[in-house]
Amino acid sequence: MAIFLDTGNISEIKKYHRMGILRGVTTNPTILLNEGVIGGMKGVKTRTIEIAKLIDPYPLSVEVTTNDKGKMLSQALDIAGWARNIVVKITIHGPKGELDNLEVVHELETHHDIRINVTAMMSAQQCFLAAMAGASYVSLLGGRVNNMGYNVVGEIKILRQLLDEHKLKAQIILASTREVLNVLEWLQAGAHIVTVVPKFLEGMIVHPYSKETVQMFLDDAQKSELGQTRASETKVVLAEKNSVKETTFVSGRKAK
Ligand code: G3P
Numbered sequence: 001m002a003i004f005l006d007t008g009n010i011s012e013i014k015k016y017h018r019m020g021i022l023r024g025v026t027t028n029p030t031i032l033l034n035e036g037v038i039g040g041m042k043g044v045k046t047r048t049i050e051i052a053k054l055i056d057p058y059p060l061s062v063e064v065t066t067n068d069k070g071k072m073l074s075q076a077l078d079i080a081g082w083a084r085n086i087v088v089k090i091t092i093h094g095p096k097g098e099l100d101n102l103e104v105v106h107e108l109e110t111h112h113d114i115r116i117n118v119t120a121m122m123s124a125q126q127c128f129l130a131a132m133a134g135a136s137y138v139s140l141l142g143g144r145v146n147n148m149g150y151n152v153v154g155e156i157k158i159l160r161q162l163l164d165e166h167k168l169k170a171q172i173i174l175a176s177t178r179e180v181l182n183v184l185e186w187l188q189a190g191a192h193i194v195t196v197v198p199k200f201l202e203g204m205i206v207h208p209y210s211k212e213t214v215q216m217f218l219d220d221a222q223k224s225e226l227g228q229t230r231a232s233e234t235k236v237v238l239a240e241k242n243s244v245k246e247t248t249f250v251s252g253r254k255a256k
């Protein structure tokens with residue numbers, strides 16, 4: 001059971017990685033473009049190497065940017081060579097339903113020993129076949145499934161049961177988080193990993209009542225400090241007033 005971060009933002013990755021929360025990062029061309037990564041594969045390579053180094057040995061998923069069979073294969077081989085912890089992302093099929101992709105996945109996993117994350121999937125049946133093809137990770141886009149009007153939790157349960165029953169190595173990644181609640185709900189349903197948008201991780205940690213409680217602790221700690229100062233001042237004043245010789249105590253015993 002693990003949390004990945006679904007982002008290409010370096011400072012967000014650093015922030016949550018320092019906390020020890022992350023076990024991986026996932027990206028896609030849209031995420032990288034939104035983070036200002038331009039210049040095609042050259043830009044992707046620079047950002048990828050930076051993130052991969054930051055989170056090593058945890059995995060970083062990086063997607064191919066073509067749906068041509070030969071180019072997918074050569075791009076995947078190239079991307080996998082950028083860092084030792086890279087997982088190559090390949091979509092379940094092409095934009096028109098082209099069926100070359102699982103063949104590429106199978107070849108990369110079995111003949112080239114490259115870890116593949118099959119993505120853009122909306123159902124347990126797609127994920128199951130990607131797992132059969134040999135994928136190390138199968139990405140189910142939970143938020144997009146829910147937006148279509150059915151609950152992805154049912155798909156997660158079916159998929160996890162099938163993967164376990166058939167002893168398939170694929171790990172289920174739930175992506176496309178839409179609210180804080182998705183994270184634990186999807187993990188509890190059987191996802192091995194949920195890849196979370198950074199703002200939802202903050203939402204999981206910060207609670208308004210925790211804020212209020214922490215403020216109470218801090219205020220009372222300060223009051224106690226002020227109280228102590230006042231007490232010792234009073235003691236000195238009283239001692240001077242009554243001309244009483246102060247007795248020094250060391251570790252609770254009277255000093256000679
Ligand atoms: O990698 C897939 C995931 O990031 C998609 O998320 O928010 O575009 O549905 P979203």
